[in-house]
Amino acid sequence: MIQSLFSGISGLKAFKSSLDVIGNNIANVNTTAYKASRASFKEMLAQTLKPATAPSSTSGGTNPFQVGLGVMVGSVDTDQRQGSMLATGRETDLAIEGAGYFVLSGGDRVLYTRDGAFALDASNNLVSASTGLYVLGWMADANTGEIDTSAPITADSRIAIPVGKLTLSRQTSLVNVSGNLDATASEGESYSIRFSIYDSLGVMHDIDIVFTKAANQTTPPYEPTWNYSISCPDAGTNPVATGTITFDSLGHSKVTSIPLSITLANPNGSTQPLVATIDTSNISQLNGQHTVDMTYQNGLPMGVLESFSIDRYGVVVGRFSNGSARSIAQIALADFNNSSGLAKLGNSLLVETPNSGSARFDAPGVGGLGLISSGFLEGSNVDLAAEFANMIIAQRGFQANSRVITVSDEVLQELVSIKR
Numbered sequence: 001m002i003q004s005l006f007s008g009i010s011g012l013k014a015f016k017s018s019l020d021v022i023g024n025n026i027a028n029v030n031t032t033a034y035k036a037s038r039a040s041f042k043e044m045l046a047q048t049l050k051p052a053t054a055p056s057s058t059s060g061g062t063n064p065f066q067v068g069l070g071v072m073v074g075s076v077d078t079d080q081r082q083g084s085m086l087a088t089g090r091e092t093d094l095a096i097e098g099a100g101y102f103v104l105s106g107g108d109r110v111l112y113t114r115d116g117a118f119a120l121d122a123s124n125n126l127v128s129a130s131t132g133l134y135v136l137g138w139m140a141d142a143n144t145g146e147i148d149t150s151a152p153i154t155a156d157s158r159i160a161i162p163v164g165k166l167t168l169s170r171q172t173s174l175v176n177v178s179g180n181l182d183a184t185a186s187e188g189e190s191y192s193i194r195f196s197i198y199d200s201l202g203v204m205h206d207i208d209i210v211f212t213k214a215a216n217q218t219t220p221p222y223e224p225t226w227n228y229s230i231s232c233p234d235a236g237t238n239p240v241a242t243g244t245i246t247f248d249s250l251g252h253s254k255v256t257s258i259p260l261s262i263t264l265a266n267p268n269g270s271t272q273p274l275v276a277t278i279d280t281s282n283i284s285q286l287n288g289q290h291t292v293d294m295t296y297q298n299g300l301p302m303g304v305l306e307s308f309s310i311d312r313y314g315v316v317v318g319r320f321s322n323g324s325a326r327s328i329a330q331i332a333l334a335d336f337n338n339s340s341g342l343a344k345l346g347n348s349l350l351v352e353t354p355n356s357g358s359a360r361f362d363a364p365g366v367g368g369l370g371l372i373s374s375g376f377l378e379g380s381n382v383d384l385a386a387e388f389a390n391m392i393i394a395q396r397g398f399q400a401n402s403r404v405i406t407v408s409d410e411v412l413q414e415l416v417s418i419k420r
Contacts (some may be wrong), residue, residue: 004408011071011401017073018394020242025382033114033348034380035078042074078340083381085373091309092118095378098370100333101350103153104133112334114378115348122302126159131347134158137331145326159329161316162303168320170278171271172299178282179292181226183251186215192291198299200269206232214244223247223283235262247285256281263391300324304411310374314364333369334359
């Protein structure tokens, strides 16, 4: 009877723990990126009253005679299934579609979460909106916009998005000049154009090109020729480049590009010389008016970061007031050999344990990691219908074990009453 009492007590404890897990799941039905837990039972111990015997020549073997001594919670497992995607419309709300965890830091400690409710703090750092922990990743090179995802992730690998503070300019490296030079122009006739390019500081400089019809060739192949003279007022009075452009019998330019190297009289600290290429492959010489002009140059004046977006691969793309766009940073994700081995710290934060394995950091979409959806949050994966069903089972199990204790008590009472 004493054994049955303790078995009933162990059942009450086990089903009480099961109800605790179920209640926590139901309480977190609307918690961002919450993963449901499940309590699994196992037999506590079995008392062997008679061991098993082997078959002999005169009799068969017998099985062991054992009486169980109760139940215990064997494990509380985490359901790692994907939660539903909930649209929020906020650029800094992020959800992971697939495997992986966002990487956060506070002080020198690195933590992990699936909760992507992020925001910008007063210092323009990307942080967890609920805890203020820094979101980690890789910052782009300030000059080229390149991102080195092979760099190690540490507690100092913070992502900053300085909206309204970051400025950017781009030196002109390519100029496209296209149009027509009149094939009927007489020798010595000139046509000039003026356009502007930018140095590395975003300062504008005028460029003048003068095209002059050269004398007709007196020997084969009798190709029409135009001389050009390129000058920049900010570099002095002398031309910065001179040469000729010849045309074939169909009027196509045989000179596809002109190298340009300008040393400014007052560079103000900009890169010197200003090196660019003028694309002349689209200049023609046909019968008609002069239409040659600059159609494109890739330089930009100073622009201020006005807005940003985050793509599927976690790249933060900044958009500047001068119309340019550049990568600013990339969000890192972490993965583990055994993600169920991570320990919960509260506030939807996780920390690695000896059984989770060490974190592997990489960019979203690389090495089996999931992709990122901006403007969405991952919902809880709690199945309410299943939780209510499990709650009924746990309730009935608790009641049945309490009945075992009641019956055992009544039998013991009868045993005590025999003396009377």
